[in-house]
Amino acid sequence: MAARDELIRLQEELSEERRRAGDKEVQLERYASDLRETFKAERARADELRLSYVATVRALTNAVEARDAYTGKHAERVAAYGLELARRVDPGLAEDPQTEFGFLLHDVGKVAIPDGILHKPEPLAAEEQQLMRRHPQIGYEILGEVPFLAEAARIVRAHHERYDGSGYPDGLAGEEIPLAARLFAVADALDAITTERPYRPSAALAEARRTIAKGAGRQFDPAAVAALDAVPDDVLEAIRNETS
Numbered sequence: 001m002a003a004r005d006e007l008i009r010l011q012e013e014l015s016e017e018r019r020r021a022g023d024k025e026v027q028l029e030r031y032a033s034d035l036r037e038t039f040k041a042e043r044a045r046a047d048e049l050r051l052s053y054v055a056t057v058r059a060l061t062n063a064v065e066a067r068d069a070y071t072g073k074h075a076e077r078v079a080a081y082g083l084e085l086a087r088r089v090d091p092g093l094a095e096d097p098q099t100e101f102g103f104l105l106h107d108v109g110k111v112a113i114p115d116g117i118l119h120k121p122e123p124l125a126a127e128e129q130q131l132m133r134r135h136p137q138i139g140y141e142i143l144g145e146v147p148f149l150a151e152a153a154r155i156v157r158a159h160h161e162r163y164d165g166s167g168y169p170d171g172l173a174g175e176e177i178p179l180a181a182r183l184f185a186v187a188d189a190l191d192a193i194t195t196e197r198p199y200r201p202s203a204a205l206a207e208a209r210r211t212i213a214k215g216a217g218r219q220f221d222p223a224a225v226a227a228l229d230a231v232p233d234d235v236l237e238a239i240r241n242e243t244s
């Protein structure tokens, strides 16, 4: 009889243990589902934030572009060229949104340049040129006020530096110039050469490639020029068609 009682007691204990384990499992599942929900909400918030960053940058870019009628979607085009180069040199840099923001906003400082200078078809007088050359610094100051654009601001400041140190505003040379700005310089030159301007017709891609190659080690980082060599014509042409 004692053995049978013992057996019943053990069976009861076992089923009690199973019930508790079941409760715990349910609790864990609920906990996991709460975590999933929190994660989903967090990700949605991050997406929303990222999209509002992008929208802000686009709005600013459009405000700059609106004044510069003849270059069309210059900022968008040059950003696409620049990212294409960045993908070949440093994929992480290409994926960093700050890189694209810096490319898109490179000329934001031109908001401070009077129309008479910005749209002057003739070469600028010395003091006009001096004023014009302040736009990277002004752009840097404008974006410096925006915490999420801090890295983009560095690109904006350095976008007219030259590899040999003869650029402005800081006369940086070689690797002192942020890599993104070194890549940008090639992208910007490519766009300038292949886009029609009031004072000259546009040149063919092959001619642009030759002109840029001549500037390797002087105006341009040789690695950035090599990156351009690695981008096939049809990729560049597709960008041009999408943004003209």
Ligand SMILES: [Fe+2]
Pocket: 106, 107, 135, 159, 160
């Ligand atoms: Fe510029």
